[in-house]
Amino acid sequence: MSTLVFIHGWSVTNTATYGQMPQRLQQQAAAQGLSLALRDIWLSEYVSFDDAVTMADLVRAFDHALRDLHLLEPSVACITHSTGGPIVREWLRAQRDKPGSFSTIRLTHLVMLAPANFGSALAQLGKGVISRIKAWFNGVEPGQRILDWLQLGSPESLSLNLDRIHSADPASRGQFLFVLIGDRPDRSLYDHLNSYTGEDGSDGVVRLAAANLNAQHAVLSTQAGRGNLVDPLSLFLSRGPRCAFKLLAGIAHSGEDHGILASAAPATIDAIVRCLAVRSPADYAAVCDAFAQENAARDADKVELEPAGPFAPRVHIHDPRSLLILRLTDEAGEPLTGAGFLLTAGPQASPDLLPPGFLIDRQANPRQRSTVSLFLNYALLAGDARVPDPRNPRKTLRDAVIAHRPYGANVQPVDLTGLVHHALASTAPGEDLLTALGPHQTTVLDVVLPRKIHEGLFRLTQHLAPEDFRHLPPGDVIG
Template identity: 40%
Template sequence: MKLVMVHGWSVTDTRVYGGLPEALARFAPESLALDIEHIFLGRYISFNDEVRITDVADAFERARQERLQDERFAVVTHSTGAPVIRTWLARYYAALPQGEQGQKALNQCPLSHLIMLAPANHGSALAQLGKSRLGRLKSWFDGVEPGQQILDWLELGSQGQHQLSRYWLSQNPVADGLYPFVISGETIDSNLYDFLNSYTAEPGSDGVVRLAGANLNYRSLELAETPTLDDTGRAELSITADVMAPACGFEVLPRASHSGNKLGIMTSVNGRSPKPKPVVSRILQCLQVGSAGDYSALCQKMADSRPRTGPRFTQLVVRLWDNEGEPIRDFDFLLLAGPDYDPGKLPKGFFQDRQKNQRSGNALTLYLNHDRMLKTAQGCWGFRIIPRPDRGLAHYRQVEFRCAGHLADYLVADQTLMLDVHLTRHLHPHVFSLTGANEQGDFRQLAEV
């Protein structure tokens, strides 16, 4: 078996892989035929402002063709390495089986296993701090500033994440012979805690990536404004599309943080240890999967691997568009709870964090305490959006969505719910009107509505 390893952001030395390559080669069963000379260490530039994540994906394709040609191979990624490889899949294997001539579908991909360690699949809350502040977090970045364009991709709710997530929703990787797995942790290494930035000790995360942001089991809802108005003049929202991502193996590993020689999910592995660490054993089990039945059994084993004792969290990513597909950037978003759908009836302690994407402006990410949200009365939840402008020549109506008794179906622990909300752009009759030829005169007052 050929194995490629792909590191995360702002890495400048292949020693970041620690003893993981050696440990995998040492403890691999003979059936895998995984020797150290069959392991390739990826090196890519993520600390240059001009480099985009799509550039890295294209460069990976060139390197793959040079070293592996069309041989089947597996990949183990860390952190941003997962979006790099998933972007490569989206760029080179995006066609449907009956797609256009010359395009390739996922079932033609030479990648057999994608094992993602602490992946930033839905971004990282740290990214919004900016490259200068991140570079000063010496414990994480050792003074190396991450590249701006990759940082933009990693900011919660980015358009790049949105596009990649939508691609993945249309795929069926296991049926096409690709077996994806996510292994992450939620342990905070006190040696890496930054007292000026609480995100490095955020509950439900490994200090950099949230479990809900790593997990590739997510759901996407599309909602659209309807003509139906309530007594207050708010329009109702209806669900126009509800899609679940393809099932993906997911495991929360005990005593695993994002980085660090002591607890880092990858960097703490000692290649000379007499017995393999849990992460090494699990990776090797993932690599041995060869059928849909094997995959399903291992996914269940991963899900049942450890009882969770602490609070669990869920992530909600809201994006607001008009009916022309243009982003709406100025809006308020209120969660509603209880049979009266009252924002004042949300459970105490439900809220953990919120971020609005600075680049797109129309994406808002909420991080919620899942266990507290389950205490919502009768499982009733919803949300209200107050967009602006709400009056004038071109404006939007307030909208509301209500869902009775299905909170646990939509807000799932350690998962992300994507909401794409489409509002109607309402035009005043004064925007364009016709008048008789004998009624000439100044019409500037028509703009005063």
């Protein structure tokens, strides 16, 4: 097969981070008939812990390093961890958009282990806090510019992911992408000062939905009305190309015992070999189907009993979650800073019908305050069967949950009056936001309101005598 390049995650300072993964993978690949010699394996050493370094800098340096290999066969496969996944994806986009500036080396397989494709909730906490989390860093301060890219809802990550959603399927041209991620944090690495490190629905650093490239772009928009008190919002939905996505039971983001890279667990090795064995779009579709079935089996067995010493074990119900990245703007692209966004449920469009516990977390992007990431419990919104206690199936951990569809939204701008203003808006009857969500998936939702411009903003008059027009009536809305 082609040359295999391992690419580590952010703020790594030693190739010990790869553990026994390269050697064990080579052994397993050989046992299954894949030609993968140690001389074909390269380990990356890149610097991300310098505040001057940007994602674009790493992409250019990665391209240069690949050129220096002087490959006889101009193709590579990559296995990445964490931030390594977005680096290679940004390189693929640069190859496409700037063909004269980047190499023509072809990527055949990209196997991403716990990639922060849509970012990480931890990235917003700042350098000082993050550097204390020993599961992520090793004695260095993280680079601020890469940290900015990794914040949930960052313009850079959204640009990359929306580009994928609206682009052609790479599998059709023989380029195969895979996402493998552990299904829970390593509880021994929990940071009591930061609950994100033990968050269900994540591997302790990256949320499952934020790793998954099976993503959607939804738009709620309306036509500007002249006299509407409440503008109706219609839903338009685009789904990205299918991506092979697999959950690895009991695997976490970091750590020698349970980390997806360093532990080199047999389940991880087996999944990687299955990915590297893909040779055609038909093979890829078969792996996608198989991974989906295995994920469904994992989701059905979703109760974790965490030992708690002499006390009763802590119960974790690993429901599928969804990440909703919300952007509020108007038709001119102006951010609707301060606007209220309220989810509703049922034909009555009432927020009181939303299931308790459906909203797990929310973060506003610090550089784009009108971009907010909502972490939602998909199972509670979609409805879920009774969850029995595995210790005694007659006992119930959670009663059955009934969905209260359709789910909608109300938007309340702060500027409801003036020569230029915005109006209240609500999803139109018949629209259901649940259709835009998916289990373990991310949806980018753009809410676009019309600008209400009154004719009094610009008038022509034939009154030649001087006239004060500071207090004239605004007139009707244009359009």
